Amino acid sequence: MAPVLYVTHLTPPVRAVLMTAKTIDLDLELKKLNVEKREHKNSEFLKLNPQHTVPTLVDNDFVLWDSHAIMAYLVSKYAKDDSLYPNDLKQRAIVNQRMHFENGVAFPELLKILYPIIHDGKKTITQEDEIAADEVYSFLEAFLDGKQWITGDSVTIADYSLITTITALNVLVKIDHVVFPNLNTWMKKLEQLPVYEANRKGLDSYTTHVKLLLR
């Protein structure tokens, strides 16, 4: 039986897991939650995940949430090799660092800019928003110095984690190609991966949604 993944289509962390599953050819049974109907706060879902976030994975009797933990788990359990999440201590350590950067810095910045637009009817991107996004971009630019992918010479789940968030942030604050050439090249390379298709659909509906709100 395929593992079940509770999802909403707009959210970057869900897309990161979808990219991972696609790469390792793992079928997931997707269950869409309607957040507007507060399906993430109903008692059955809270019993699965008291933090009421998506994605949430149910693999037989095992329940797990947080996209990074899910990606690491799925790769360790279902992938044919360890390339997406290397067993090598040092390589893995860098992947972990990048994922905690995504989780602790990049994604919160995205939410900080996005929430007032969704919830408070904010219609413009402020200068403060731009400074915050540019700081995220400049960190990534530095991480990519001398590297082809975000942790080195091969694609890992850190790339998936960050591309889904950065493409979403890019809709709000455009990445300046001149200021951030490494970042721009990295994005282009990721977009060329066949597995990037798993990001596109969710990103497209997110983009439409955000542009409508900002109009």
Add this chain to the structure above:
Amino acid sequence: MAPTLYMMPPSPPVRAVLITAKSIGLDLELKQLNLRRGDHKTPEYLKLNPQHTVPTLVDDDGFVLWDSHAIMVYLLSKYAKDDSLYPQDLRKRAVIDQRMHFDSGVAFAVFLRILYPLIYGEKKTITSEDTKAAEEVYSFLEAFLEGRQWLTGDFVTIADYSLIATTSSLNVLVKIDPVKYPKLTAWVKNVEKLPAYEANKPGLEKFIGYVKSILG
């Protein structure tokens, strides 16, 4: 040669690494940074860690790593005698990863959001919004601890270290109500009894003094 840790004692993520090192008997050469002096923004430090955060580890072979969670996993995998603090078992490990990402994405993020305006002199009090945000963190932890002695199950892991360092500091800003959060309160007491918890104390004391000097 002992690995080097760039640090400052009051920082919760630094303390999480210190607790980890103490519990596996690993000596670290500590290098204190003075953030007010801008030690973390010098060209030499930025070369080590462009994200200019503490803690940053430089291992004896020159390998550089930052982010407390990544550092704890790395140190254990390399230096610990057994895997009890970060088990090889996939499911156990996955739950620890989830809790650590809860720390970096939620608990520590909330902590910083409350702390920064105090540090930068933008406010002098804890607002009701701050209290609400901290209480949400506490209520998540209370739920995680349902039916468990430690944060991920029957044994102590680095998820406990990571979250005790943050929670004991958040508690300085917004007190944990023992009536509302009995499991969380019991867990804090349990962690405080661990010998390795000694490594959290000096930095936490400094943090408490610092916060008192701002809030009065």
